[in-house]
Amino acid sequence: MVKVEAEKVKSIGGVLNDKNRPLKERFRALFTLRNIGGQDAIDCINQCFRDDSALLKHELAYCLGQMQDREAIPVLVRVLEDVNQEPMVRHEAAEALGAIGCLSVKPVLEKYLNDPVIEVAETCEIALGRLNWIDKKEELRDENPYASVDPTPPASTKNIADLKATLMNEEESLFNRYRAMFSLRNIRTKESILALAAGLKGGSALFRHEVAFVLGQLQEPCSIPFLAENLRDTAENEMVRHECAEALGAIATEECIKILNEYLKDDKRVVKESCEVALDLCDYENSPEFQYANLLKE
Numbered sequence: 001m002v003k004v005e006a007e008k009v010k011s012i013g014g015v016l017n018d019k020n021r022p023l024k025e026r027f028r029a030l031f032t033l034r035n036i037g038g039q040d041a042i043d044c045i046n047q048c049f050r051d052d053s054a055l056l057k058h059e060l061a062y063c064l065g066q067m068q069d070r071e072a073i074p075v076l077v078r079v080l081e082d083v084n085q086e087p088m089v090r091h092e093a094a095e096a097l098g099a100i101g102c103l104s105v106k107p108v109l110e111k112y113l114n115d116p117v118i119e120v121a122e123t124c125e126i127a128l129g130r131l132n133w134i135d136k137k138e139e140l141r142d143e144n145p146y147a148s149v150d151p152t153p154p155a156s157t158k159n160i161a162d163l164k165a166t167l168m169n170e171e172e173s174l175f176n177r178y179r180a181m182f183s184l185r186n187i188r189t190k191e192s193i194l195a196l197a198a199g200l201k202g203g204s205a206l207f208r209h210e211v212a213f214v215l216g217q218l219q220e221p222c223s224i225p226f227l228a229e230n231l232r233d234t235a236e237n238e239m240v241r242h243e244c245a246e247a248l249g250a251i252a253t254e255e256c257i258k259i260l261n262e263y264l265k266d267d268k269r270v271v272k273e274s275c276e277v278a279l280d281l282c283d284y285e286n287s288p289e290f291q292y293a294n295l296l297k298e
Helices: 006-016 023-036 039-050 054-067 069-083 088-099 101-113 117-137 159-169 175-186 191-202 204-216 221-232 240-252 255-262 268-284 288-297
Strands: none
Touching: 006 039, 006 240, 023 039, 023 054, 023 204, 023 268, 039 069, 054 069, 054 221, 069 088, 069 101, 088 101, 088 117, 088 240, 088 288, 101 117, 117 175, 117 204, 159 175, 159 191, 175 191, 175 204, 191 204, 191 221, 204 221, 204 240, 204 288, 221 240, 240 255, 240 268, 255 268
């Protein structure tokens, strides 16, 4: 958590909550608040759940989960319980509650295990799995090179064939399929990435969206054709298409930029906005500042 004066935090929160600002600026303000942390940042993020952009609100919930601050729990519970919020926003609130890792939220998650919105119900199932894992005091092995709080720990095996079999097994629990997913991500070979990409044809929209998210973390060009196919499929769940767009933005090749520009006027607002944010990410990934920062890390 970065120590920043309260007035400066509120100023950044003002950018986040200003609907007249470009969406890319509001996203940058959100990520800054996430990195600052603390109650003032949480309060600024909470105010923004009144916005009309489902994409932005879903990112608010994601950031609160990544902050892992228990002070955010009441905010996330309220969002999960608000049936007027978009499914992708409620889903992200449930996932964030699992990410924070406080066992006291188990009854809330159990309450929505049979939610009529399947993505919300499935997310509560996975979040409860994570909390039960923590409750058993089993080690949450830190093999994640991406500094993100994952919905599940990785599977123990590193056998790609076995992991892919679990990943694609519709009879297996989502919790275990997610574990296979994160193990394949951590292996980070072309073989493991192509195994992951096969998951974009899974039966669950929630599952497909998480596969796209993970492929975005990997930033490997070999996944571009698979992500592009799902983005281009107008019959695909908008939550999946949005995540494919953002993954392409993270990969940030010329091909990705061309594909994203095709959908800047998509009929689905969340897809259109995702392409806008993804193209801003492409600009950043290809900027001299980013390239120089990467050189310093080497």
